[in-house]
Amino acid sequence: MAESPARTAFAEEALTHLDTLYRGALRLTRDPDQAQDLVQEAYLRALRYQHSYQAGTNMKAWLFAIMRNLFWDRFKGSRKEDVSLDDVGEFVLYEKLRDEGARPEADVLDKLAASEVVEAVEKLPPLHREVVLLVDVEGFSYKDAAQALGVPIGTVMSRLHRARQQLQKSLYDYALESGIVRGSNNNQVHE
Amino acid sequence: MDCPDCKEKLDRYVDRELSSTEVLELQLHLEGCPDCSDQYEFQAHLKRLVKHSCDCDSAPAAFREKLRQILT
Numbered sequence: 001m002a003e004s005p006a007r008t009a010f011a012e013e014a015l016t017h018l019d020t021l022y023r024g025a026l027r028l029t030r031d032p033d034q035a036q037d038l039v040q041e042a043y044l045r046a047l048r049y050q051h052s053y054q055a056g057t058n059m060k061a062w063l064f065a066i067m068r069n070l071f072w073d074r075f076k077g078s079r080k081e082d083v084s085l086d087d088v089g090e091f092v093l094y095e096k097l098r099d100e101g102a103r104p105e106a107d108v109l110d111k112l113a114a115s116e117v118v119e120a121v122e123k124l125p126p127l128h129r130e131v132v133l134l135v136d137v138e139g140f141s142y143k144d145a146a147q148a149l150g151v152p153i154g155t156v157m158s159r160l161h162r163a164r165q166q167l168q169k170s171l172y173d174y175a176l177e178s179g180i181v182r183g184s185n186n187n188q189v190h191e
Numbered sequence: 192m193d194c195p196d197c198k199e200k201l202d203r204y205v206d207r208e209l210s211s212t213e214v215l216e217l218q219l220h221l222e223g224c225p226d227c228s229d230q231y232e233f234q235a236h237l238k239r240l241v242k243h244s245c246d247c248d249s250a251p252a253a254f255r256e257k258l259r260q261i262l263t
Binding site: 007008011012014015018019021022023026027036039040043044047093094095098104105109112114115117118121132133135136137138139141142157160161164167168 | 207208237241242246247255
């Protein structure tokens with residue numbers, strides 16, 4: 001059955017955001033097949049609720065909201081399953097490396113493999129992972145991220161801050177384990 | 192602006208979330224403070240590293256076509 005031109009136009013516009021949704025789904029599920037199932041279901045739901053999309057607003061944020069809500073409903077069962085971040089305190093990787101006498105950019109960032117960075121992102125609990133995906137990977141503003149996640153902007157900022165602390169701690173631990181940096185006994189990170 | 196103020200705002204500066212007035216104040220501080228300037232460069236570099244490490248995946252072509260068939 002031929003679809004209406006309006007529906008086709010809506011679908012075509014929505015498909016321009018497919019890579020963002022697929023990357024987000026892939027990082028949330030960590031499984032390409034589950035990511036495709038999640039994205040397909042999100043697009044079908046988006047078409048079903050097309051009338052609730054307000055033209056001129058951010059379609060990418062609207063679609064991401066549908067996708068991540070499906071993820072929480074379907075793949076995780078309950079938001080309560082989200083694991084809290086370890087309390088790493090105020091961990092600032094730049095200061096840690098500088099205090100240890102390393103050149104933070106040249107000695108460390110330039111030597112980190114992309115796969116290690118992806119692993120550090122995927123180790124974040126989903127509630128914190130998704131805000132890093134939106135703001136750091138997809139370039140969402142705090143306002144658009146808040147819309148996609150259904151939370152206040154202040155929550156986006158606090159989750160992002162904690163996620164970045166944890167991410168920096170993971171990258172530091174990797175740099176230590178792989179010998180990229182040599183932590184001194186006096187400067188070991190306290191758990 | 193002093194160093195603690197600057198460091199407190201660096202995340203929002205890197206994320207382009209400061210007002211134009213705050214941006215000017217912060218840039219003035221960065222010009223005269225090598226330590227904060229280095230930390231800013233580090234944070235901006237780290238953000239780029241996260242982006243480039245995670246955004247290389249795109250939807251497979253066959254999946255894109257399948258969706259287009261289903262949706263349009």
